[in-house]
Amino acid sequence: MAITSASGPDAAPRQQTLSTNYVDFTSSATLGWAQQYLPDLMEKEAEIYGKRTISGFLSQVGAEEGSASDRVVWSEQGRLHLAYTATCEDAVGGNDDASDNGFTIIKDVDGNTIAAGEHGIRLGDTVLVSNSSLTLRGYVSVINEATNNITILPYGAADFDAAGFSDGAGAEAYRILVYGSEFGKGTDGRSSANQPTFKSHSNKHVILKDYYEVSGSDASAIGWVEVSGEEGQNGYLWYLKAEGDTRARFADYVEMSMMESEFAAAASTIENATGGLGLAASSTGADAGTEGLFKAIETRGHQSTGITGVNAATDLAEFDAMLAVFDQNGSIEENMMFVDRSTSLAIDDMLASMNSYGAGGTSYGVFDNNENMALNLGFSGFRRGSYDFYKSDFKYLNDKGTRGALNDTVTNIRGVVVPAGVSSVYDEQLGRNLKRPFLHVRYRQSETESRKYKTWVTGSVGAMTSGKDVMEVHYLSERCLITQGANNFMLLN
Numbered sequence: 001m002a003i004t005s006a007s008g009p010d011a012a013p014r015q016q017t018l019s020t021n022y023v024d025f026t027s028s029a030t031l032g033w034a035q036q037y038l039p040d041l042m043e044k045e046a047e048i049y050g051k052r053t054i055s056g057f058l059s060q061v062g063a064e065e066g067s068a069s070d071r072v073v074w075s076e077q078g079r080l081h082l083a084y085t086a087t088c089e090d091a092v093g094g095n096d097d098a099s100d101n102g103f104t105i106i107k108d109v110d111g112n113t114i115a116a117g118e119h120g121i122r123l124g125d126t127v128l129v130s131n132s133s134l135t136l137r138g139y140v141s142v143i144n145e146a147t148n149n150i151t152i153l154p155y156g157a158a159d160f161d162a163a164g165f166s167d168g169a170g171a172e173a174y175r176i177l178v179y180g181s182e183f184g185k186g187t188d189g190r191s192s193a194n195q196p197t198f199k200s201h202s203n204k205h206v207i208l209k210d211y212y213e214v215s216g217s218d219a220s221a222i223g224w225v226e227v228s229g230e231e232g233q234n235g236y237l238w239y240l241k242a243e244g245d246t247r248a249r250f251a252d253y254v255e256m257s258m259m260e261s262e263f264a265a266a267a268s269t270i271e272n273a274t275g276g277l278g279l280a281a282s283s284t285g286a287d288a289g290t291e292g293l294f295k296a297i298e299t300r301g302h303q304s305t306g307i308t309g310v311n312a313a314t315d316l317a318e319f320d321a322m323l324a325v326f327d328q329n330g331s332i333e334e335n336m337m338f339v340d341r342s343t344s345l346a347i348d349d350m351l352a353s354m355n356s357y358g359a360g361g362t363s364y365g366v367f368d369n370n371e372n373m374a375l376n377l378g379f380s381g382f383r384r385g386s387y388d389f390y391k392s393d394f395k396y397l398n399d400k401g402t403r404g405a406l407n408d409t410v411t412n413i414r415g416v417v418v419p420a421g422v423s424s425v426y427d428e429q430l431g432r433n434l435k436r437p438f439l440h441v442r443y444r445q446s447e448t449e450s451r452k453y454k455t456w457v458t459g460s461v462g463a464m465t466s467g468k469d470v471m472e473v474h475y476l477s478e479r480c481l482i483t484q485g486a487n488n489f490m491l492l493n
Contacts, residue, residue, distance in 0.1 A: 063437050064452065066445030071204045072482060078197030082120045082178040083109040088165065089149060101138075101159050103129070103174060105148040110487075117145035120194045121178060127152060128177040134164050139182060152176075201300075203480040205444055206290040208257060210250040210475040212243050216461045219471055243473055247455070250475045254453070256396070258441065258481040261292035293439070294413060294491065296483035303491045309346030312353035319350065322417070322490055323385050330488040332419035332438075334388045339415030340397035340404070343492060347391060351382055390420075415492035419485070438488065443479040451478040 086103040105119045121127070125140045129152060138160075142151035157163035264270045270277065270288040277288060297303070302325050306318025326332065339347070381390045397413065398404045406412055419438045443452040454476040457463040461471035483489065 063440040065440060065442055066450070066452070067205070067442040068444070068446055071202050072442050072480060073200060073202040074482065074484065075198045075200045076485060078199065079109075082194075084114065084119060084121070084176045085109065086174045086176050088160070088174055101151050101153055103150055103152055103176065105150065105176070109175075114148060116148055119148060121150060121176070122181075122190065122192055122194070124181045124183055124190070125178045126180045126182050128175075128179055129154075129160070129165075130175045130177075131165060131173050136160065136163050136165070137179075203291045203442075203482060205442070205478045205480045206257060206261060207476065207478045208250070208254055210246060210253070212246040212473040212475075213459075214242065214461070214471050216469040216471070219461050246473070247475065250477075251453075252402075254477050254479070256402070257290075257292065258479070259293045259396070260295075261290045261481075262295040263291060264288040290480045291483070293416065293481055293483055293489075296481075296486050297416065297489045297491045300483075300486035301489040301491065302487070303493055305493060307343060307346050307350065307492065309342060309349060312350045315346055315350040316353065319347075319384065323387060325490070326387065326488065330419070330485060331386075332488050333386060334420040335390070336418045336420055337389055337391045337415060338394035338397075338418070339391065339492065341393060343414045344391060344393050389417075411493055413491060413493050417490035417492070419488040438484050440482050440484075441479050442482055443477065451476065453477050 084105045085107045086105050089100075089102045089104045105114050105121065107113055108119075121140055121143065123140055123143055127138050127140060129136050129138050136154050136156060138152035138154045140150055141153050144150070152160075154160055154163045264287070268288065291299075302322075304318065304322055306321065307315045309315065326335075337347075380392075381388060383389070394415065396402050396404075397415065403413065443450070445451065454474075456474050458465045458472045458474065459468045459470040460466060461469070463471070
């Protein structure tokens with residue numbers, strides 16, 4: 001029996017190096033293929049941008065807590081003592097006339113307009129009355145609730161004009177502070193009471209999502225380069241890198257949203273946008289968005305344009321002006337400063353210009369009185385007056401891939417001062433006062449569902465939940481930021 005073959009044996013192969021007969025990494029036609037000879041390959045991916053994530057800010061300054069409602073409502077107590085701005089008025093109406101001892105209450109010291117009959121000054125109160133050059137003590141003898149006009153009799157003269165107050169000093173040129181009261185023997189008690197004041201604030205959760213997909217074939221492909229993800233993944237499967245980067249980027253988006261977000265204005269047309277909001281046709285733009293940290297401080301806190309590094313002495317004066325603002329509010333002793341590089345260096349130069357700025361020491365109370373803990377977390381502490389500050393460079397403000405890319409030189413944010421510790425707040429859901437951090441996150445949660453940070457896999461790769469030859473990774477978070485006591489926060493811009 002004859003044996004036949006389709007062809008004779010091939011000639012022995014010969015090894016010859018030519019530019020035309022091997023796969024070249026640099027060739028656009030052969031990228032992704034291996035060379036004929038083993039290359040001198042650096043198997044580790046170079047991390048040229050260092051640690052790229054910015055998450056961790058909120059974990060250092062706040063806390064996280066579940067919420068079972070679409071909106072979080074909290075109340076903040078008003079000031080305990082009574083102080084107002086006023087105009088000097090004719091007691092019976094007309095032109096300014098200090099000789100009539102008449103004043104009209106306009107606003108409280110925080111600039112809130114006082115409606116008729118809503119100020120807390122009462123008959124018999126003793127008050128301090130001041131303008132830009134003089135402070136006098138007086139007695140409240142008449143109150144007109146309909147007009148917020150009050151008559152104050154000075155202790156030192158027949159009228160304020162004779163005591164040195166001039167007429168027509170300008171709108172809101174006067175400050176009135178209640179410091180006590182005075183009544184005669186055998187008189188009746190007061191007939192009116194002051195009720196505590198508070199303001200209610202609220203914020204709504206925002207839903208954030210992301211997505212990663214890889215085909216089954218690519219999920220099983222092995223590469224040359226060992227990669228590592230931000231979440232600790234490592235290996236030669238490229239999808240580990242891509243999925244890890246997606247996860248890390250989403251975590252940053254979650255945090256950045258808590259800082260940058262704002263509510264849509266009523267005139268906004270966001271509800272009509274094709275982005276997945278899914279708002280009802282009758283809804284307004286105000287249904288979109290949430291209040292982030294920066295917007296909360298812009299609306300209810302304080303802002304400073306000081307500490308620029310131009311002059312250390314000027315920077316120190318501007319820093320002390322910030323302390324004066326804190327004195328006028330909650331006087332929170334421990335504060336954390338997250339600043340960009342230029343502001344951080346300006347503060348260093350400011351402190352270096354002082355002969356013994358560190359003589360008073362720093363308590364490091366927020367770090368369990370452990371200086372090493374503070375330094376390990378990237379904070380340096382210093383004390384000024386009665387306040388302790390812990391300063392840290394804020395990567396988010398420096399990185400060219402985040403806020404460092406913005407070119408706004410007027411309103412751009414250079415840093416934020418956040419009070420440490422907790423404050424007492426009335427929770428309207430629970431109906432009681434609770435101690436909570438000034439800054440904390442609320443995420444949607446019930447007994448069966450937590451939306452703090454969800455991730456799940458669909459497809460036929462790994463999960464095998466569908467017939468699609470892919471791995472689909474879904475990311476979701478539903479949360480909002482509670483900026484409690486924003487009057488104790490400061491933006492540097």
